[in-house]
Amino acid sequence: MSSVYRLTLRQLSGRWRLLITLLLAALPVVMGVMWRLIEGDSFPDLEYQEVALNAMLAGAIIPLITLAIATAAFSNEVEDRTLANLTLSPIPRWQIVVPKLLGSLTIGGIFLTVSALATSYIVFSGDMTATIAITAGAVVAIVLYTTVFLWAGLLTTRSIAFGLLYVFLWEGLFSQNVTVVRFLSIRHYAITLMHRMDDRLFADGEHLSTGVVIGAAASVFVIFLLLAIRRLRTMDVP
Amino acid sequence: MNLSTNSTEPVIRVENVSRWFGSVVSVSDVSFDIKPGITGLLGPNGAGKTTLLRMITGLAEVSDGSITMFGEPVRNNSHLYRRIGVMSEHETVYEFMKGREFVKMMGRLKDVSNLDSAVDRAISLVDLADAAHRPMGTYSRGMRQRMRLAATLVHDPEILILDEPLNGADPRQRVHFQNLLKQLASEGRTIVLSSHILEEVEQIAETVLLIVNGKLAASGDFHAIRAALDERPYHIRVISDSPRELASEIVKLESVDAVNVDPDGAIVVLSRNVRDLQIELPRLAQKKSVRVRRVEPLDDSLESVFGYLVER
Numbered sequence: 008m009s010s011v012y013r014l015t016l017r018q019l020s021g022r023w024r025l026l027i028t029l030l031l032a033a034l035p036v037v038m039g040v041m042w043r044l045i046e047g048d049s050f051p052d053l054e055y056q057e058v059a060l061n062a063m064l065a066g067a068i069i070p071l072i073t074l075a076i077a078t079a080a081f082s083n084e085v086e087d088r089t090l091a092n093l094t095l096s097p098i099p100r101w102q103i104v105v106p107k108l109l110g111s112l113t114i115g116g117i118f119l120t121v122s123a124l125a126t127s128y129i130v131f132s133g134d135m136t137a138t139i140a141i142t143a144g145a146v147v148a149i150v151l152y153t154t155v156f157l158w159a160g161l162l163t164t165r166s167i168a169f170g171l172l173y174v175f176l177w178e179g180l181f182s183q184n185v186t187v188v189r190f191l192s193i194r195h196y197a198i199t200l201m202h203r204m205d206d207r208l209f210a211d212g213e214h215l216s217t218g219v220v221i222g223a224a225a226s227v228f229v230i231f232l233l234l235a236i237r238r239l240r241t242m243d244v245p
Numbered sequence: 246m247n248l249s250t251n252s253t254e255p256v257i258r259v260e261n262v263s264r265w266f267g268s269v270v271s272v273s274d275v276s277f278d279i280k281p282g283i284t285g286l287l288g289p290n291g292a293g294k295t296t297l298l299r300m301i302t303g304l305a306e307v308s309d310g311s312i313t314m315f316g317e318p319v320r321n322n323s324h325l326y327r328r329i330g331v332m333s334e335h336e337t338v339y340e341f342m343k344g345r346e347f348v349k350m351m352g353r354l355k356d357v358s359n360l361d362s363a364v365d366r367a368i369s370l371v372d373l374a375d376a377a378h379r380p381m382g383t384y385s386r387g388m389r390q391r392m393r394l395a396a397t398l399v400h401d402p403e404i405l406i407l408d409e410p411l412n413g414a415d416p417r418q419r420v421h422f423q424n425l426l427k428q429l430a431s432e433g434r435t436i437v438l439s440s441h442i443l444e445e446v447e448q449i450a451e452t453v454l455l456i457v458n459g460k461l462a463a464s465g466d467f468h469a470i471r472a473a474l475d476e477r478p479y480h481i482r483v484i485s486d487s488p489r490e491l492a493s494e495i496v497k498l499e500s501v502d503a504v505n506v507d508p509d510g511a512i513v514v515l516s517r518n519v520r521d522l523q524i525e526l527p528r529l530a531q532k533k534s535v536r537v538r539r540v541e542p543l544d545d546s547l548e549s550v551f552g553y554l555v556e557r
Contacts, residue, residue, distance in 0.1 A: 096354035
């Protein structure tokens with residue numbers, strides 16, 4: 008597995024990809040610093056939480072970065088026709104998918120986790136409860152989005168378009184306006200976890216219970232990981 | 246290395262295999278056995294060779310039929326890949342990776358013991374030790390092919406499946422490659438090699454599978470197929486100053502089956518012995534003081550050669 012993991016790290020460590028990831032991940036931090044400079048030491052109000060944490064971090068920055076990285080983990084190999092190097096090796100398919108997932112999480116996850124941690128620490132003036140809650144919610148979103156987009160990279164050559172539609176329509180539009188969609192929204196899982204770990208965050212929203220979110224998040228992770236493994240077993244490898 | 250495979254038993258068995266993409270049939274009801282030695286899979290571009298090889302290696306699903314290696318199904322049978330080396334026709338490589346790193350990674354994926362010595366051996370087999378520490382992005386097309394072959398050989402496979410492996414190779418590399426394959430085959434390996442170039446396969450393959458339009462058009466000993474090709478009549482077009490006068494002389498030649506003069510004045514000769522025609526035509530033209538401006542084969546394309554064999 009380590010060979011595939013190291014290969015994935017090198018494939019995803021292109022200079023431009025890392026630079027764009029760094030710039031996008033830095034946006035919430037920069038916004039947090041500006042907010043702190045303007046607002047002083049006050050606890051961020053709901054409007055800031057909705058705009059910066061919900062819409063920007065959980066609704067745009069995390070899904071877009073994970074989309075760019077996780078889809079590339081497989082789709083680049085499919086386009087370059089190098090995936091056969093892996094599938095023609097005597098290793099089970101899960102030993103290809105899991106290191107690809109871990110490689111994608113390493114590249115995208117580090118930037119995004121540091122971004123969430125730094126943003127929340129700055130904005131909440133070092134309040135560790137809020138900082139840990141926001142970082143934990145972000146980590147859950149990073150893992151789930153990465154798993155879904157990894158599968159999408161194997162499913163279609165138009166995985167970026169698929170991902171953008173998913174992010175902006177499903178997560179952005181429907182999950183915010185259709186109550187039932189929240190049961191199937193990664194963004195909403197993240198926001199709910201943040202709220203459950205620190206009830207000062209997103210205090211006015213309708214949230215799922217902790218048990219439902221943990222169960223649903225675990226299900227999404229397992230189902231999409233299994234779908235990716237199954238897809239790699241059944242697809243025609245170019 | 247001498248492999249213990251019984252040479253009378255087929256190593257690869259393809260039974261009634263078909264593959265279709267929507268309404269397009271790419272491979273149609275193909276059956277054959279492959280035994281140790283070098284087998285050439287020959288056919289024009291688009292004949293279905295690559296699809297067939299991809300199904301044999303388990304990269305693609307068969308729509309119908311079955312394929313086995315050593316008596317086992319290949320698809321989703323990953324442990325078989327310890328015994329198989331596959332080199333696809335695509336020349337893409339991990340450009341950021343050095344040649345030796347690539348071969349080593351492939352060896353690690355194939356669970357090779359004594360990895361470093363296996364990597365050195367594979368790279369020396371393809372004669373690329375000097376370039377092994379350069380990124381593959383800097384390699385020529387031929388060098389990439391050779392380093393990919395080294396990666397295919399690193400685990401010392403019993404079966405080698407090579408799709409158009411001589412693409413991009415210069416004449417010296419071709420000779421080296423052909424000698425290498427002969428050596429590997431003499432050690433008891435089973436090698437399947439695809440090509441759309443008849444002469445390329447002729448020089449190394451003992452057995453030929455001829456694929457045309459997704460069907461197995463001919464199979465067996467290469468020399469028998471080659472003999473059939475030698476009997477094939479050729480159409481040759483001759484442009485001259487005085488076509489009727491020249492045609493009347495050409496038709497008298499024993500090697501000529503028929504002569505027609507087109508409305509545009511070109512002579513079309515049907516001959517089973519082109520060499521004889523090559524010798525006689527200038528002599529006849531000189532005898533009749535006719536100026537020959539152009540001589541061209543009308544059906545020398547590979548497709549027409551395959552078409553002839555299919556029609557027989």
